[in-house]
Amino acid sequence: MPLVDIQVMTGVFDAEQKRRIASRVSEVIHEITGTSQPSWIRVQEVKQDDWTAGAGYMIDAPVQSLLSPYQIMMNRACTEENTAEDLS
Numbered sequence: 001m002p003l004v005d006i007q008v009m010t011g012v013f014d015a016e017q018k019r020r021i022a023s024r025v026s027e028v029i030h031e032i033t034g035t036s037q038p039s040w041i042r043v044q045e046v047k048q049d050d051w052t053a054g055a056g057y058m059i060d061a062p063v064q065s066l067l068s069p070y071q072i073m074m075n076r077a078c079t080e081e082n083t084a085e086d087l088s
Contacts, residue, residue, distance in 0.1 A: 009045070009046060009051060011045070
């Protein structure tokens with residue numbers, strides 16, 4: 001039974017996005033292991049000022065502009081069928 005801990009910045013992903021991330025991670029684990037045992041997935045929010053990138057705390061950087069491409073990537077990865085609108 002795999003245990004997976006995913007940490008994200010507080011307030012970046014809504015509840016549905018976190019659910020979709022956990023669901024897709026679980027699907028991949030089941031696909032790779034070939035088991036039907038449940039995967040334990042935890043999506044844990046961490047305060048923005050508890051993250052660092054390079055030499056500075058993330059609080060010092062424009063976090064939303066840094067995360068926007070990441071959010072787009074995660075949304076695409078969590079969507080089973082990408083539409084033309086998703087890819088624009």
